[in-house]
Amino acid sequence: MQIKNFKVDQSLKELTSHRTVVMPVACYETEIAHNINGKIPLHWHEEIQFVLIKKGEAMFQINEEKRMVSEGDGIFINSGCLHLAEDVSGDCIYICLNVSPHFMLPQELFTSNIYPYIQATNLPYIYMNAYDQWGKNILDSMIKIKSLIQHKPPFYEVDISSQLTFIWQQLIMNGFQLEYDRTEVEKNRRMKEMLNWIHLHYVEKVPLNDIARAGQLSSSECCRYFKRILKTTPISYLINYRIQKSLILLQDPESNVTEVAFKVGFNSTSYFISKFRKSMDITPSAYKKERQAK
Structure with missing residues (x-):
């Protein structure tokens, strides 16, 4: 069965139940x-x-x-x-x-x-x-x-x-040489903590310092983590996450673009439209009409 609305929790852990009736x-x-x-x-x-x-x-x-x-x-x-x-x-x-x-x-x-x-x-x-x-x-x-x-x-x-x-x-049976690097484990943990913080607070004003603090890092080190692991900046990730959250809200027939923009953390409708178009190659209103037509 195709999973079209991909649901994750605040830490990005997938919420889909991966099991048949009797087996995981x-x-x-x-x-x-x-x-x-x-x-x-x-x-x-x-x-x-x-x-x-x-x-x-x-x-x-x-x-x-x-x-x-x-x-x-x-x-x-x-x-x-x-x-x-x-x-x-x-x-x-x-x-x-x-x-x-x-x-x-x-x-x-x-x-x-x-x-x-x-x-x-x-x-x-x-x-x-x-x-x-x-x-x-x-x-x-x-x-x-x-x-x-x-x-x-x-x-x-x-x-x-x-x-x-x-x-x-x-x-x-290929005989992989297994390694366990505590630094890698810690890096993965810090990254998940920062993502979790963003996902909990994305509708609010999100300063870079707060994201870094969630991972127990300096602001500069936080930026290096995002650039190295996710190939983006913390703020760009935040903006993209807000846009992804807006996709579900835009499919509600009763919603409008301005309401959606503020609900996902943008304080300017024009800024939301600009970032949405850059990310999705379509305006929020056009996306809304396209989805309602399906």
């Missing part, structure tokens, strides 16, 4: 352009994620790194990593498999065969090339899991569990 597993097909934001916005979740590009091409950012993923290939995104996805080809469709790390293998094997990998700071993602046999095996298993969830044949839950075990085996 979700597998669905997503067309990036159909998301309310026109992309998959920055977020994170405890589940590990496997993505298979079914059509087109997408750019994924995972923590500080960006990686293009081509049609037929895929990417593994580790637990707790900030990530987003943007449609590069204009028609990108991908299959997404989200699984609780605790469900990948029997609990007795979690400590030795799962935990070290989801804690490793040098494995925010792994590219899965369909030309590599192990990568192809994982991608094929994803398709099987999607079919099992869709058709629910007898004992399909057992089959899914078997496929997940096989996927994890294929992933870790």
